[in-house]
Amino acid sequence: MIRSAFRFLRTNPLSVQQRMSQSCLAGKVAIVTASTDGIGLAAAQALGKRGAHVVVSSRRQANVDKAVALLRSQSIQVTGTTCNVGNAEDREKLVQMTLDQCGGIDILVSNAAVNPFFGNIMDSTEDVWDKILAVNVKASFLLTKLVVPHMEKRGVGATVKVVSAGRIQTWTPSVQGLGPYSVSKTALLGLTRALAPELAHSNIRVNCVAPGIIKTRFSSALWENEGIVKQFKKQLSIKRVGEPEEIGGVIAFLCSQDASYITGETITVTGGMGSRL
Template identity: 80%
Template sequence: MSYMIMFRGVSRFLRTNPVSGQRSMSQSSLVGKVAIVTASTDGIGLAAAQALGKRGAHVVVSSRRQANVDKAVALLQSQSIIVTGTTCNVGKGEDREKLVQLTVDQCGGIDILVSNAAVNPFFGNILDSTEDVWDKILSVNVKSAFLLTKLVVPHMEKRGGGNIIFVSSVAGYQPMQALGPYSVSKTALLGLTKALAPELAHGNIRVNCVAPGIIKTRFSSALWQNKDVADEFKKQLSIKRIGEPEEIGGTIAFLCSDEASYITGETIAVTGGMSCRL
């Protein structure tokens, strides 16, 4: 059978069975799902929690400070989102275990992990960075993302599958000046995504990554609050503005939905058109 004949047959089938050619809108719903989002009281993490919560997920938010957790929980509750909050320093093993156990105890299981926590204690020439700087950055930005994944996978398997999302950065593709060690840690997350995806697919767990560009958050304020610096970045963009956290949150929610059910091992660059390649 030629491709043209096959195409005509498919087209005729879709015309006579229009519902078969469309996904039900309900498939984007996350009702009944439980989502852990780390570093989720501000910026991209909070936007991810909002996006998942607005689609019906029970979100578990966390950060290192109780006051920030309380503020985020109150905000999400005011938006009719089902939310649980706790303090968590993802760099500490006992905190990671507490986060997972609390989620299982209070929410009944885990379906989604958004690993968003990251630190950058260094700004300058990469050759001036110290061993302590590298230990801190790699421990929080890479190692803790992997170890938290190890903790949640058994709980996802009990639920019949799940989604893991790592938050990388455009700097993972194109290291930014003065952010060398941080950029390298974000490149590592691209590799971690590729390494985990085939191993977890048999358990119906999808592993994907989001690489934001310059987004208007407190964490990246040094890159966009200075007009001259921001204007230089905008020259590299097709969409001539700084991104909003909600634009990353929406991408994360999509990757966790049934509409992305055939996507795993991928990194989606949400950069306004900034070039991304390794």
């Protein structure tokens, strides 16, 4: 029996590795905000395929229903609810529902973001700044604050904030209109570095993923513009736009035990763009 097991390990190393990776998050519960499309949905898929029970959310019930049906068709354990992360009651409802239906929280992926403004930063208004900072930064912190006590009860936790390579890379002139949005993502980098040492005492890790140009609906104004894409490709080693799944896999890695010694860091996923921290 033992000899047969060793023989299988020698002759099927990739199969064993794949099975291990597919179950590395078994028993974990993961909340992913803005997770019915794009990077958020890809993160939910990556976490779910590795065994986690994922809780997906969106502001629209129809989007939630569609994402839940898709994930269940892929044999992923999933629960869905509507949630506007900028609303305190919605954040509390999301956390309480997760506790009621899943029994705890191990992972939080903060992906929700808004960008109601494109143009010269000096033309941005106070209302624009209030909305961007409230959703992209403040809500991310307050949701983290809500889930941390429940992670502490589990004895371990991981949070990942989706930022943007734009906060460390000077974009080409044609897309410099993302100023307020990029500032909010820069703030998340600072928030991650501030939270990491405090939460490390509770065995909770805090990291960021910084995507480059990824083919999502949110960034369609960039990758659907041939001129902008042409300019970006000059900066890339891998001469193509990225796919959401390529970010989802990195997020899942950071939430797994394989990343147990990583906290306070930002992983850039840019196709080799010359960005540096």
